[in-house]
Amino acid sequence: MAPEPADIPRRPSFLREFLANPIATAAIAPSSPQLATAMLRGVDIASLRTIVEFGPGTGIFTRAVLQALRAAGNTGATVIALELNQRMAAALAADLEAGANNADDPAPRVEILNANALDIDRILAERGLPHADFILSGLGWPSIPAKVRDAILEKTAAALPQGRQFRTFGYHIGLTLPGAWGFRRTVRRLFSRVEISPVVWRNIPPAFVYTCTT
Structure with a gap:
């Protein structure tokens, strides 16, 4: 049953949450639909069974993933989103539940957890999942x-x-930050191929997408 409007947690402000805890909320504004499109461009959505998202925030990427899965007819997939900010996790879970389709309209399964990305191995194991098929992230890497x-x-x-x-993204204005350099060194060590997209200018701030392939 969808929650009554009064039961839905007040949607947190990115700026307010960033000022309260810049580590848990490393952005001052939600990502744009254009960046969400870039994050999923070229992904074989129909083949995915388990998708994990780090730092969904207000759910821009989460909703884009769910929409793409429905469009591909992939209603058997599971989306697991790990949000460290408790208020944002609760608000997103309530929003998605309130907007869910009825039981006669099959939809991918989505689970919003108030959890740390460091717990991905435990969370997958607890659900009997041997691996993820695709991972995307909205985390602000330079601030971690x-x-x-x-x-x-x-x-x-x-x-x-x-x-x-x-897949994850970086801000164009943050390319020279020490944390950004450290992030790139690490992904190039861990993944067999790392590609960087053109800049998505219609985002605040402008951003680009990293595609890291194992």
Whole structure:
């Protein structure tokens, strides 16, 4: 049963959550639909069974994934989104439940968890899932401590079989930040191929997509 409007948690503001905890919420604005499109461009959506998302925030990428799965007729897929910010996780879960289709309209299964990306191995194991088929991330890598960042990326690579993809994005204005350099060094060490998309200018700030293939 969908929650009554009064039961739906107030949608958090990215800026407010960033100011309260810049580590847990490493963005001041949600990603644009154009960036969401770039994040999924060329992905073989129909072949995916288990999709994991880090840092869904307000759910821009989550909704794009669900829409793409429905369009591909892939209603048997499972989407697991791990959001460290408790308020954002609760608000997104409530929003998706409130907007869910009825039981007669098959839809991919989606699970919004208030959890750390570091727990991806445990979360997959608890669900009897040997691996993820695709991982995407909205995490702000330059703001994450290097040891934590590298641990997340190592677990990400380990959770994907050979030939599968991890996609994330970086801000154009942050290319020269030490954290961005460290991120690129780590993904190039862990993945067999790392590609960078053209800049998506219709995003605040402008951003580009990393496609990292195992």
